[in-house]
Each structure stands twice: as structure tokens, then as C-alpha cells.
Amino acid sequence: MMISIAMDGPAGAGKSSLAKAAAKELGYIYVDTGALYRTLGYKALQNGLTIEAGETVDKMLAETSVDIRFVDGEQHVFLDGVDVNDKIRTPEVSMAASKISAIPAVRAFLLEKQREMARHHDVLMDGRDIGTVVLPNATVKIFITASPEERATRRYKELLEKGQQVEYKDVYDDMVKRDYEDSHRAIAPLKPAEDSVLFDTTGNTLEMSIPLLVNLIHERLAE
Secondary structure (H helix, E strand, O other): OOOEEEEEOOOOOOHHHHHHHHHHHHOOEEEEHHHHHHHHHHHHHHOOOOOOOHHHHHHHHHOOOEEEEEEOOEEEEEEOOEEOHHHOOOHHHHHHHHHHOOOHHHHHHHHHHHHHHHHHOOEEEEEOOHHHHHOOOOOEEEEEEOOHHHHHHHHHHHHHHOOOOOOHHHHHHHHHHHHHHHHHOOOOOOOOOOOOEEEEOOOOOHHHHHHHHHHHHHHHHHO
């Protein structure tokens, strides 16, 4: 029987970095589900679609191929056969991902793809609704969080390191707005699963958090 670790939490909490590092330590496949929604949000933006208009997104999905491939051990997302990993991490794509993820057809489009991976591999999967919707029977469920100020600071530094010209206030405002949209959407809102354990990274560096998270997972697996 495959082992599945579900990790949820808000934007900027460190989910992806922590999940990737923990998966490597544990020898599991890391699945960044947020990248899938970002990819569809990116395509909608590229096509000039009004994301709230569900019918236009439905048509887009019918003409879209999204695949997860592992290149040198790292997850890459391919949109219609093209690697878009370096194009889907902007604030604009983040907001588009939040909006498009509220559309039922989009969630259905990606749901089976995510579950299929968990059926055939030991996975550590991160996102917004992994423990509540995607993998409700996950072996271990963890909800990763941090204060909005710290999450915005992390994202601000990350974007600057990538050469993007951004203002901290804009990043913070986008973070708060996305938190609200993710937690108040009608379909699969962001919230901790009832049987998840909270892991707060406020005040911790990535290097400090990784061993704490891995130890927590080992403890939960041993129960």
C-alpha cells in the first residue's frame, strides 16, 4: 500500500520548499499541485480569458494538455508539450491560479491526475485542499502556516531574487487578497483537515524547519 503525505497551507508558508526537501529525505515523489493550477491560470492569461467566465475556461480545458514530468529528479509542468516552470511564479499568475481553482470544471480536470500519482507512488503532495478533497484518506495530513507578514516577506525576497521589480506592499496586499479568496471560495476552500496537524514556520528558516517537519512525519507514520 502506498504512503501519502498531504500538506496544505496558504501561499508563502513555505509548503513547496519544505515539501520538496522532506520528500527527498523520505524518498517519496514530491507533487506540487499548485503548479498545475498556476499552469492553467497562466494559459488563461496568455489567451486573454476572463477567468470568472466559466464557459470560456471550459472551452480552454477541452484544448489543453497538462503533464507532470520529472527532470533530473525535479517536477516540471508541461503545458501543451512546453515546459512552463519558469513562467508560472509571478504575482499575476498566482492570482489567476486562485481564481481559476474556484471553477468546478478545473478542479475535476486536475483531480484524477493528482490521485493517480498517489495510487502508484509514495508521494508528498502539497496544495490547498489535499487533505480535505484530493487525498482525504492520506496517511499523514499536515497544515503548514506562518504569519501573513512573514509570508509576504518571503515571497517579496523570492521575487526580487528572480529579478522581478515588485514592492513589498503590493506583495503583502496580494497575499492577503489570495488568502481571502482561497479560504472563501465555494469549492474546496482552504482550511485544515480535521485530522491534520498544524506546523507553524513563523520565525524559522527553511534549514530549521526541514528536520522538524521530517521528524513530525516520522512520528505520525509511527502512530
